[in-house]
Amino acid sequence: MQFSSSLLENAVNEFSKLPGIGKKTALRLVLHLLKQDVGRVQMFSDAVTTLRQQIKYCQRCFNIADANTCSICASPLRKQRMICVVENIRDVIAIEATQQYSGTYHVLGGIISPLDGVGPDQLNIEALVHRLQQEQTEELIFALNPNIQGDTTIYYIQKKTQHLPVKVTTIARGIAFGGELEYADEMTLGRSISNRLPVERLVK
């Protein structure tokens, strides 16, 4: 793509470094910004810069926070003795969107995956073990993606924490709502049969 302006080219190049944004989309976004007021565009770039410069991570759960403690860890309305272990911040937002969980989180910052060179030391696992030792946690809920890496991570953390008096659970696996048995993989279908629920749980 050839540009008549190096400023335009520069901005398009910056945008096209973002994931999933190609040159054409980048150009569309940049030309959209060009049509906005100078003040609006300034607000856009300030939001990005300020976020990167001032963002903090909760010292307790490693969630994104404005202060040293995130709003969930600081809230008296949340069950502070319940910890939901998630891979990343997107998962926190996804679970919060369900409005079904009222405990706290622990963001691992990734998942154990030797093939990608990610071991336990690169994740916030030591901090989780320390947190379980310090706090009187009642329940540890694993909400990791159901795959080999997720299961490995659960297994590793459970080994590390099995001496502690904490109830350990994982989110239910089974056929998704709206899914079809016919197309479910054998492992999921098999597990959903062996972990079958009393019917009254469906309407709860």
Added chain:
Amino acid sequence: MQFSSSLLENAVNEFSKLPGIGKKTALRLVLHLLKQDVGRVQMFSDAVTTLRQQIKYCQRCFNIADANTCSICASPLRKQRMICVVENIRDVIAIEATQQYSGTYHVLGGIISPLDGVGPDQLNIEALVHRLQQEQTEELIFALNPNIQGDTTIYYIQKKTQHLPVKVTTIARGIAFGGELEYADEMTLGRSISNRLPVERLVK
């Protein structure tokens, strides 16, 4: 979507104002930027702010430029007596990508569309007429999208300039390369028959 940080929320909101970017995509882009160095993110926002603050439009053809005259109008390698009329800057980039055109451009900044409240006065048409009167233009090529608005705009400009000794042409319309006759609309197919070309033009 609920956020544990107002900085994060602010940045996601700014990104989701861009065309075609929803909240989920905005979050993905923002979390990507969060993982980058402070310097990299600063470069990103600087590119955007600088573009908006310092961008200029070529005083001759209204293309985006770094100076008062764009690189195409300033180039001795381009045929300065040939003007290609386009709707916007994206069209300039698309035509430049073909490497088939060596003249100059004139960016209208839109298309006559009474339904959208866009009349001739909001476009750079007066400037085009003035330019044709001042410069010894040999050919005016319309490269507008082939639809009612495009045809209306061509008709309007032609009326305004018919007293000038300029050859006026439009880009060819017909069946696109790779297209199928069967699925072409009647108007396109009809025109492509009445505007048929000698076969030797195909291999040129």
